[in-house]
Amino acid sequence: MDSIDPLYDGLMKFINIFIIKYKYENRGILKKLRIDHRLNMKLDNEKWSELFLYKSCYNHCAKFILLRYIEDSKLCYGKMNEKGVCKWKELVKNISGKISILYEIAILDLQKDENEQIRKIFKYSDYDLFKIDDELANVLYEKFLHLDFSNFSKNDLVKIFERIYSLEEREEMRLDKFYKVAPVFSHLLSLDNQESIV
Secondary structure, eight states: OOTTHHHHHHHHHHHHHHHHHHTTTTHHHHHHHHHHHTOSTTSOHHHHHHHHHHHHHHHHHHHHHHHHHHHHTTSSOOSSSHHHHHHHHHHOSTTTTOHHHHHHHHHHHHHTOSOHHHHHHTOOOGGGGSOOOHHHHHHHHHHHTTOOGGGOOHHHHHHHHHHHSOHHHHHHHOGGGSSSOOHHHHHHHTGGGSSSOO
């Protein structure tokens, strides 16, 4: 078994739920974004919405992977790792099962991190339109709580995204050319050209 198999399996479950959950959500807002920014106008509304949804989903996957890598490498306080979740459950009783709140706090902290590179990678984008609700946060919690992301190398993270967003999909979807940059997704796709993960 490949060391990235558990990561791949959990992310595929997350992706499947995300795509089904949000397939028809926020269509009015997406139409407005398309018209306001006049980007990729050759695509019909349906295809434009589909590509936006996938790019948002992959950006959320990249966010979670990088968040956990940063936490497990002790570059920030852990919130979504095992230690962080245990502390969360000790501190709050009535909302301790609301992992989505903890996830949102973790992302907001990275958006305000003292490290400029981390702030830049995690900056808010239009792709944050689709939120990580309790169902999606619970998948991230259940599938990845016991994994230590600091054990994944740069090459592992490149490989996981090559499996999730295959060469065939890259040719067909061309998400790198679609609409605007999805900061974390773009960062992970360009890891080969970078010295370090963060």
